[in-house]
Amino acid sequence: xxxxxxxxxxxxxxxxxxxxxxxxxxxxxxxxxxxxxxxxxxxxxxxxxxxxxxxxxxxxxxxxxxxxxxxxxxxxxxxxxxxxxxxxxxxxxxxxxxxxxxxxxxxxxxxxxxxxxxxxxxxxxxxxxxxxxxxxxxxxxxxxxxxxxxx
Numbered sequence: 001x002x003x004x005x006x007x008x009x010x011x012x013x014x015x016x017x018x019x020x021x022x023x024x025x026x027x028x029x030x031x032x033x034x035x036x037x038x039x040x041x042x043x044x045x046x047x048x049x050x051x052x053x054x055x056x057x058x059x060x061x062x063x064x065x066x067x068x069x070x071x072x073x074x075x076x077x078x079x080x081x082x083x084x085x086x087x088x089x090x091x092x093x094x095x096x097x098x099x100x101x102x103x104x105x106x107x108x109x110x111x112x113x114x115x116x117x118x119x120x121x122x123x124x125x126x127x128x129x130x131x132x133x134x135x136x137x138x139x140x141x142x143x144x145x146x147x148x149x150x151x
Contacts, residue, residue, distance in 0.1 A: 030094070030146050032138045037094040037107055037146075044095040045082055047103055051075055053126030063124060085110070096125070096139055104130050107139050109147060119147060 030037040044050060053059045055072045067073070085093040091110030097103055104127035112119040121143055123136050 030142045032142045034099060035104075035135060035138055035142070036097050036099065036101075037139065037142055038097060040082065040086065040093040040095050040106065044103060044106075045079065049103065049126065050106075051078060053105075053124065054078060056126075059124070059126055059128070063122070090114070094143075096123075096135070098130075102127070104135065105139075107143055109143055109151075112151065119151075 051073075054068060057069060060068050082093065085091045085108065088110065090112045091108060092112075094107040094109075095103055096105040096107055105123065105125040107124075108122040109119050121140065123139055125131060125136055125139075
C-alpha cells in the first residue's frame with residue numbers, strides 16, 4: 001500500500017481530531033436516504049476515479065478552480081489541495097458515497113467563518129451515472145443540516 005507523506009507530517013492527527021469532533025457530536029457519518037458523507041480519507045485520494053474526474057473538463061468546469069481547466073492537474077497538486085483542507089480548522093472535506101459505499105463525489109464545507117457563523121459549500125459529483133438524480137440536492141440538505149445543528 002502507498003504510504004503518503006504529508007507536507008507538515010500531521011495530516012493523520014488533524015483528520016483524527018476532526019473524526020473525534022464528529023464522535024463528540026455523536027456523528028459517525030452524515031447520512032441521507034441514498035447517500036452518506038464521510039470525512040475524506042487516503043483511500044478516497046488514492047481512488048483512480050478521483051483523479052480521472054479532475055481531468056474531465058465536463059466534470060470540473062464549475063469548480064471555480066481555473067487552473068484545473070488550463071492543464072491537467074497532477075496527483076501531487078491534488079494531494080497538496082486535500083492536505084490543506086484536512087489540516088484546516090476551517091474546512092470539512094467529505095467523500096460522497098452511495099449507501100453501498102460507492103465513491104461518487106466530494107463535498108466541502110468551508111472556509112468556515114466561526115465569528116460570522118457562515119461557510120461556503122462546494123460539491124463535485126464526479127460519477128456521471130449520478131448526475132440529474134437529485135444527489136447534489138440531497139448532499140446539500142445533509143451538509144446544511146450538519147452546519148446548522150452541529151457547528
